[in-house]
Amino acid sequence: MPLFLYSYAGDYVEVLDTTLRDGSQGASVSFTLQDKIRVALKLDELGVDYIEGGWPYSNPKDYDFFKAMREYSLTRAKLAAFGSTRRKNVRPKDDESLNSIVKADVPVAVIFGKSWTLHVEKVLETTWEENLSMIAESVEYLREHGMEVVYDAEHFYQGYQEDPEAALASIEAAWRAGARVVVLADTNGGTPPHEVYRITAEVRRRFPAMALGAHMHNDIGCAVANTLMAVAAGARHVQGTVNGVGERTGNADLTAVLPTLELKMGFRVLRDEPPPVKYSRLREVSRLVYEALGAQPNPYQPYIGEFAFAHKGGVHADAVMKVPRAYEHIDPALVGNRRVFVVSEVAGGASVVVKAAEELGIPLDKRHDAVRKALEEIKRLEREGYSFDLAPASALLILMRHLGLYRERFRVVEWRVVTGPGEAAYAIVKVWVDGEERLEAGEGVGPVHAIDVALRRALTVSFPELRPVALRDYRVVLPSSVKSTESIVRVTVEFGNGDRIWRTVGVSSNIVMASIKALVDGYDFALQTKELKTRAVENTWRRP
Incomplete structure (x- = not known):
């Protein structure tokens, strides 16, 4: 059998983003209500087909999110509410979880049910027949309320490996009850790619008319690969999260899945616009999610990371x-x-x-x-x-110094910092500027901030062009590669002036001294590059 038996170049693969639901289940991940709204609107701009906004039955914040989203109009995506199938021995109309989905007042319901006999017998503690009824009746109940239903077959790959016929019967129950898409989930995240391909292809052959999806977790580092394998084997619906956030080790990272599907495998994703437009937005939504989580972007992230190229x-x-x-x-x-x-x-x-x-x-x-x-x-x-x-x-x-293009504009001659029992710190700097010394003081939150305030005051008198320059980021690390009995710290500082961003570094056994070196380089770079623009570039620079 050829590897990509079901890969048809040009086919459309629809995307369900679950950052706001499954992504929020990751450790140290917490979105405020406003964060969820901002991310949802950016996902709509990106062009995903579905935004899974949360589980309204599980917490009041998710219920408030669906209520708040009624004030906004999504132009591309459909909003989806998540939940489980009905409880055992409870009628759908009496099930609070199912009714919370209906009350969310959104066009799409995503519900999960059991595909693994282990979960039915040991977790739900019910019969397989009751499990099939729970699946079918839940789908039918939501369909009767006018909702499109996406059915997530939880632990499908684990269930299929132990009892293929039972697992197949579970998804057939959802499909025949009216689920538009049946999503095969590697909930444990432990299925290797070749098994995902084999099992998905076998499901495709068994049910050629069933719309299949893929929901992969990253417990063995294969969530992206497994999503691609599922599509190669016949799935045309993928689920994942921005930056791969989610339970345990996370979900399939859509920032890697989507460009790979289109640019490497020939499928179409995110309707309407060509890659340079749509994937620049992918980078934007990635940064927004990092910002909402208070986390630094991963510079090594494929495709969109700062170091990707x-x-x-x-x-x-x-x-x-x-x-x-x-x-x-x-x-x-x-x-x-x-x-x-x-x-x-x-x-x-x-x-x-x-x-x-x-x-x-x-x-x-x-x-x-x-x-x-x-x-x-x-x-x-x-x-x-x-x-x-x-x-x-x-x-x-x-x-620049070795090229002879550097002209010293200022120099820090002396500095002092005083810190007290509170957060406030006070600094004094003496700066040599164009042949004269200038003394300035500054107050800040911590010694580095105080030094920066004093330094800026001393410099902007002579160099007003530095006023738009702002300190954007500050990091301290201990270089482990330095073999010395003396403790060394490295400080990296990021600056911006509205037009460009640049970063400088300072190293010292004294954290304040390392910070001053990085700050001085940052302001010096702004001055030196501005002066370069006013000079003529001599041809002799080109010769070795």
Whole structure:
């Protein structure tokens, strides 16, 4: 049997996003009501077919969400409420869970039922016949209330492996009762991809007219792969979450599933618009979910992560400059991302040259003597604990010095910080600016904030162009690779001015000193790059 027997290029695969329901069941995941509304509206902009907004019977927040969403008009997606089949020995009209779905007043119901005899006998403690009645009667009851029903066959793959006929009978009961889609769920997340493909293909052959879906968990790290295998075997409905959040190790990450289906396997997802438009929105919704959770975006996330198209090794960077597809599986622009060249201890001259052209507008040859000397200094500093991967602006300042393009604009001569029993801190800095010393004080929440306030006051008098510059992010790490009895900290600071973003780094045994180094580099980079724009670039810079 050919591997992709049921893969038809051009087929449409519909998408149900369950970030707001299954995603919210992940540890340390909690959405406020306003978060849920913002994410739902962004998912609608993205173009998913269904937004599973929550389980109204399980908590009042989800019920309030469905009530609040009546004030908004979704243009692309259908809103869905989640719940379980009726309880054993209870009529559907008397079941509170089913009625909470009806009261949610949405067009779609997603209900789950049991496919595994283990759960029926040991968890529900009922008969298999009663389980089939629970499934069929629940679907029929929701259909009678005018709702489209998506049936999630919980633990289907585990159930099929133990008793195929029983598992098949469970989904047939839902289908014949009127479920529009029957979703095969790997609820334990432990089924390997080849088994997902085999079982899904067997279900497809048994029920060729049944609309099949896939809901995968990531317990063995295969949720994305399993979703793709299910589609390859005949499923045309996928469920997952943004960034893969969810129970235990999470769900299938839609930010990887969707572009792979379209760009790699030839299916169509997210109606109406071409990849560069739709997948730039995928990046936006990913950042929104991270923001709602108070988490930093994963820079290594496939397709949309900051490092998804980052090239650090000199050989890689040199090859990509000549032929991008030598080390890039797609054009980054297709998913709203960009190519990044990282300057580091393992980078070659090609990486430095690209960064100089991108960030400074300076055309250089990778054999330029200044490039070689800058790389030598960068490698020496990284041995001391610096890391320029996330702080290329500090590396570019080094390059500018070796090119003779750097002009010292200011220097921190002295500083003092006083902290008290509360959160407030007070700082004094003495700064040399254009031949004279200036003393300024600042108050802030913590010593670094106080230093930044004082430093900005000292600089903006002479450099008003720094007023729009804002500190956007601040991180402290302990470089584990530094072999020293002295404790070393590394501080990375992110700046922005409305037009661009840049990052700098500082290292010291003193956290405040490391922070000052990063802050000074950040403001210095803004001044140096502004001055570069006013200078003519000499042709001699191109010669080695």
